[in-house]
Amino acid sequence: MALPAESQTRVPSQENLLLDYVHRLEKHREGRKVVHIHLSNLKSFNRREQHVRAAASTFEPLVKELLGQLFTLKNSDLFFVYKSELQHQVETMVQKIKFLFSDDPLVEDESEANPFASWFDAELHFNDIIQLVQGLADVEKAKAKPTMRARMDTRAALKAKQEMGEPLTPDVLGRVEDALSRADLSNLVRRQFICTLDEQMVPEPEFSELFISITNLRETLIPGVNLLANRWLFQHLTVTLDRRMLAMLTKTDSLTISGNISFNINVATILSDDFQNFDNNITAARRGNMILELQKEDMFTDLGAFLFAREFVQAKGYRVCLDGMTYEAMEMLDRERLGTDLVKLIWNPEMIDGGEETHQQVRRLVEHTGPENVVLCRVDNREAVDFGQTVGINLFQGRHIENLIAEDTRRRELLRLKRRIERSEEDEGFYEDDEEMIE
């Protein structure tokens, strides 16, 4: 299945992440200090997003060097944990931030009862810290409003129609299928990498997922139609997309594929002649590089067929990934029993907002599934990666990872450029010397 519409972005909430971090700090509190900067007490006109961002960026050099960890809370407070030898540097930085808000009463009338920043020694004041952080997390949890879920009420339907087009009907579906069977879809194929990340957040690709972009498909092929409006009709459409993808993968000239790849497929497609043809046309060695991604609802539509198909493809050397999982679904479905090699867990900020209990739950599920078998997907911000890492996940996929890859590529290119410039400068120097000599 192609990736459905992008998940909604939300204001990052770090309270629970901080709580989690502080819990882990317990073992390493020696030589650590904490400063809590009370930006929440600033006047509201001083507490705009850009102000808080500017304040937070002060700590960036230390964060980049991995010398400290910064948390920006929902109420704008900053929480910075650092190594004690940096005390002097951190004090200077806090002073800098204070200077940013020098016209605010918080700074002008600073008192012991109402400080700009509170300082803690993790070794001596650990209990104070944990109480404070727990309090902040509790407040945030109480404030969290229940999220609005997708409801097919008239307003939502109208809005969807305006934004996405007319809903897909059987009639249109027929036309779409015809169009799909003729169209060249190779320019709609998108690729996203599934990566491990090192401590510097440099991504290392493990495999890449190939999928057909539904948004682009809609725009180029059938403008004005919302392909996702009816779940069952869309699901049916994916069977057609499967076939086209298999055809493209068979013709290596239409898609350049390197490395390990994964792609979506329905159980019914695996049992069809199209897959037989595909399988006959690829080398045995290539099968070991391929991961077939199956949706949980497809598996359970005919469990017998799934079990048969899984056994069939795994015996041939393919790997199988259970796609579209939420942490709640992971609680109900066992990867090991289903016999899939990998599981894709969809990132959802609710996992953070659920508090310590949910963190423990997700950590336990990851542990049970085997951390090396879990991919956190639809990762669209840093928060997702941070959360994933705290619960033991090593593999990530999503827009944020694509950005990291782009960043890394840029960095490498700059480095190369820099080297080239250095080299040419050296060479130029040489020439100049030479010329002088000739003169």
Place this chain on the structure above:
Amino acid sequence: MAENSAAFSIIGQKNAEEEKLLLNHLHRIGVNPQGWYGVHAHLSGLQPGNQQPKYIRIATQAFDVVTNNFDSTLYLMSNFDMILISKETPIESIDEALSNVRSLFSEDPLTEGEEGSFEDRFTTWYDLSQNSDLTALDADVKFLSEEAEQKRVQEEEERTSSLINQMDGAPLTARNLTVISEKLQRVQINGLVQYQSAIVIEPDMKGRLLFNEHFISMSDLQRRIAPDTNLFGNPWLFSYLTELLDKRLLSVIAARDFSVTRDAVSLNMNISTVLSREFQTFHRMLGENAKNVLIELQMVDVLSDLSTFHYAKDSLVDNGYRVILDGLNPLSLQFFDPSKLSVDYVKIAWGREFKADTTQTKVSEVKEIVMRLGKDQVILGRVDSEEAIKWALSLGIQRFQGHYVDTIADAMYVKGIIGDR
């Protein structure tokens, strides 16, 4: 292999061609049987759900390595049994092929007995250089050949018989779906609504009605609006049709006078329907009587979007409805734990897997799940025999539905235990 290449081009063909070819082959072997042997894989013993041409075709590929590299020929019988005839072929390579076939059907009771063990019902080996073995296999194949011929004749008769309602015909496609869904919006639905009772058997063996499930008879509907199309052939397009049917059913049920009906009613609905305007209308007309209505949601529907399920379930419960999780069977229970969904009832379809011939571990797993759910939450559906009820009662399950239960419910109705429906 010359004979091999043309083999099983048409899977499930019942004219016993392969049987005849095999008998010929055995006859030729009889002239000089030295070094020949045969293996009979009894795939006809698979569960009916696993006896599908597409599975069998894939399973035959497991023997490709053997038939391509050695003097071996595979014959596929009309009943899906496979017979491999080999000469001077390493046994290990055949073992490997057989083990691959076994693992394809690893959830099937047929493959449970260990290879070569006393309980192994999967394969029979024949040393064809022994006259007794050759005769035995020859007799077996003759039997299969006759059986196939009989079956062919019988099916021919059935096909011509107008009494048999067969769910076959052209598959449902996006093309014919348009016409069918338009007809579906117009067809008179009242006459197609049927019901089936679910009952509770109390510890003193007295029965009481739990609810009457109202549904639209699909076979009648198919006859009415799409006699040449198999509505069940495509699961996703069929689900789309059920969304349309939900709304029609709601309008029929809402028109009923609930004030005179004391018995509870259950309705199978898509989650999308529960969140639709039609359901709101239904709810307005129902008013206080929502407490007498149970909504059945399908497991696949639930699984595909858990957060929408929770939203729908919560709003149903808040409005007085009870919720049933439907679409489970012994197989799916081995992979899916519904106890965390907190619904009022979970309906599990009775199946052969519950019967005594399966391994004890699987039965005890099901017991464990029933315990976790709470035995009062389980409804055993598709109950077709007294055996099923006895088995379930031994686990503490007291809620039943199915053809066998219909007869009990009828008796209860006659005795006045159940009111009008």
